Amino acid sequence: MKEVWTFGSVVSLLGALAFLQSVLHSVLPHELRHVVAKFVQRIFNNFSAYCYFDITEIDGVSTNELYGAVQLYLSSSASVSASRLSLSRPVNSSAFTFGLSNNDRLIDSFAGITAIWEHVVTQRSSPSFSWRSLPDEKRSFTLRIRKKDKPLILPRYLDHIMEVAADIRRRNQDRLLYTNSRCGSMDARGYPWESVPFKHPSTFDTLAMDPIRKKDIIADLRRFAAGKSFYQKTGRAWKRGYLLYGPPGTGKSSMIAAMANFLGYDIYDLELTEVQTNSELRKLLMKTTSKSIIVIEDIDCSVSLTTRGSSPHAAANPATCSMDDIFISPASAAVSTKSVTLSGLLNFTDGLWSCCGSEKIFVFTTNHVEKLDPALLRSGRMDMHIHMSYCSFPALKILIRNYLGISEDELENGKENDILIRELEAAVEAAEITPADVSEVLIKSKRYEKRKAMEELLNVLKGKAAGRRCGGAAGASLGSKEAEEEEEQEKRALDSPKEENSEDFEQVCDKKQGKKTELEGQILEKEE
Ligand SMILES: Nc1ncnc2c1ncn2[C@@H]1O[C@H](COP(=O)(O)OP(=O)(O)OP(=O)(O)O)[C@@H](O)[C@H]1O
Ligand SMILES: [Mg+2]
Numbered sequence: 001m002k003e004v005w006t007f008g009s010v011v012s013l014l015g016a017l018a019f020l021q022s023v024l025h026s027v028l029p030h031e032l033r034h035v036v037a038k039f040v041q042r043i044f045n046n047f048s049a050y051c052y053f054d055i056t057e058i059d060g061v062s063t064n065e066l067y068g069a070v071q072l073y074l075s076s077s078a079s080v081s082a083s084r085l086s087l088s089r090p091v092n093s094s095a096f097t098f099g100l101s102n103n104d105r106l107i108d109s110f111a112g113i114t115a116i117w118e119h120v121v122t123q124r125s126s127p128s129f130s131w132r133s134l135p136d137e138k139r140s141f142t143l144r145i146r147k148k149d150k151p152l153i154l155p156r157y158l159d160h161i162m163e164v165a166a167d168i169r170r171r172n173q174d175r176l177l178y179t180n181s182r183c184g185s186m187d188a189r190g191y192p193w194e195s196v197p198f199k200h201p202s203t204f205d206t207l208a209m210d211p212i213r214k215k216d217i218i219a220d221l222r223r224f225a226a227g228k229s230f231y232q233k234t235g236r237a238w239k240r241g242y243l244l245y246g247p248p249g250t251g252k253s254s255m256i257a258a259m260a261n262f263l264g265y266d267i268y269d270l271e272l273t274e275v276q277t278n279s280e281l282r283k284l285l286m287k288t289t290s291k292s293i294i295v296i297e298d299i300d301c302s303v304s305l306t307t308r309g310s311s312p313h314a315a316a317n318p319a320t321c322s323m324d325d326i327f328i329s330p331a332s333a334a335v336s337t338k339s340v341t342l343s344g345l346l347n348f349t350d351g352l353w354s355c356c357g358s359e360k361i362f363v364f365t366t367n368h369v370e371k372l373d374p375a376l377l378r379s380g381r382m383d384m385h386i387h388m389s390y391c392s393f394p395a396l397k398i399l400i401r402n403y404l405g406i407s408e409d410e411l412e413n414g415k416e417n418d419i420l421i422r423e424l425e426a427a428v429e430a431a432e433i434t435p436a437d438v439s440e441v442l443i444k445s446k447r448y449e450k451r452k453a454m455e456e457l458l459n460v461l462k463g464k465a466a467g468r469r470c471g472g473a474a475g476a477s478l479g480s481k482e483a484e485e486e487e488e489q490e491k492r493a494l495d496s497p498k499e500e501n502s503e504d505f506e507q508v509c510d511k512k513q514g515k516k517t518e519l520e521g522q523i524l525e526k527e528e
Pocket of ligand 1: 207208246248252254435437
């Protein structure tokens with residue numbers, strides 16, 4: 001006999017199931033109740049006109065970007081239509097974030113079709129075995145739409161959500177600065193990065209460097225950010241590498257901040273000395289998001305590229321060292337137990353793993369480009385090599401504009417009639433002074449009126465140029481080889497303040513203090 005399912009019979013079946021569930025709920029033990037509830041749910045789903053999509057916060061090993069995007073997207077409409085909201089403002093953030101409260105729901109519509117969102121927060125019931133501690137709560141969003149609407153809106157709706165979320169992120173102007181200073185450990189959500197809101201005020205406008213070079217870099221970044229279809233068409237991973245090199249205080253870190261502010265990207269400041277193995281490096285990369293800048297600062301200081309020549313195996317035959325044999329170890333550690341290799345680092349930047357996610361920029365900085373392994377510099381690895389050099393006259397004009405409020409045009413036009421400006425131009429080229437040192441002088445001279453401040457600056461520049469000419473104390477104090485060497489030693493000690501280096505570190509501090517006292521003495525003498 002053919003079975004006929006009428007509306008009435010379906011309703012009574014569901015009613016019976018609901019009744020059965022409530023009866024069993026009161027008599028069955030907890031584990032069995034869960035199984036029954038799942039079974040009943042499945043039957044409901046079969047008869048339901050809706051389909052459901054769960055967007056969990058943690059998706060296997062990687063963080064689910066869609067979860068964060070949905071959270072932001074809903075925060076843009078939550079303020080109007082939801083009955084209960086969670087309200088937050090992250091530390092130092094400039095924007096309030098509305099969100100759906102736990103287990104609350106919200107109705108959204110897209111292309112005339114209704115979508116219902118629910119924020120589902122459940123407690124992790126029984127402590128299951130895991131290689132890392134898991135959060136107490138499991139969080140996810142559930143999207144409910146009519147089965148018949150699914151093909152009409154689904155891919156477009158999700159793309160729309162991603163776009164709106166990216167837009168909100170950009171508008172809020174709150175970018176994040178991440179660091180991997182957990183020594184390889186992860187937080188409860190399996191995240192190896194810690195973050196703080198990124199508030200660096202450096203922009204391309206305030207950055208003192210040759211304007212033509214600056215324009216090139218801005219154009220390059222613009223092309224990169226708008227190059228989605230180009231990278232797709234050419235079969236290239238959507239990423240770009242920049243190597244910034246030059247003496248300390250020439251604006252390498254400021255340039256990174258300016259890049260992030262210009263593109264609205266987050267920054268991942270990768271502390272390589274904290275990374276123990278290649279696989280750890282890979283995991284870190286997997287947990288970075290798109291639209292981000294991954295930075296390794298002072299690559300020659302935080303790590304040194306040493307071959308197995310220093311290990312007993314390779315000592316026998318150093319000529320057989322392959323790329324994999326090149327170890328990256330804390331620069332000042334005598335014996336390395338680390339096993340991040342150069343090939344691991346290169347894979348990190350341009351291997352298959354480098355393109356997980358997309359729209360990523362890699363930036364390496366160094367004070368000594370000549371110390372880097374040629375493999376890192378080979379074309380295609382770092383797409384653009386940017387030399388940050390001593391302050392030139394165009395750069396000086398930018399700094400004077402920033403600190404004293406005299407426009408570049410005013411300085412350029414005044415050059416003909418004003419000997420002071422002409423002298424400044426000649427002295428700055430001769431002085432080989434860093435923009436950081438010029439900034440210091442200009443900050444100190446802020447108490448004077450503009451002309452006097454420029455005269456003060458000229459005195460310093462002339463003193464420095466004279467010092468350089470006769471290789472005297474003034475020249476040696478700033479920017480000289482010795483000072484750079486010292487700075488580098490200091491960075492190494494700071495980067496690896498491990499026990500075996502503590503002696504180095506103290507020595508550097510003592511030496512630094514001695515140098516400072518000596519310098520202060522010289523300045524006092526000069527002032528007297
Ligand atoms: N090109 C520049 N334009 C504007 N300000 C600069 C520039 N270079 C340096 N400064 C000033 O000097 C400070 C230090 O500069 P920054 O940290 O960017 O130098 P760096 O090249 O990264 O030095 P290091 O090699 O020691 O890391 C900045 O905070 C900024 O105030
Ligand atoms: Mg720096």
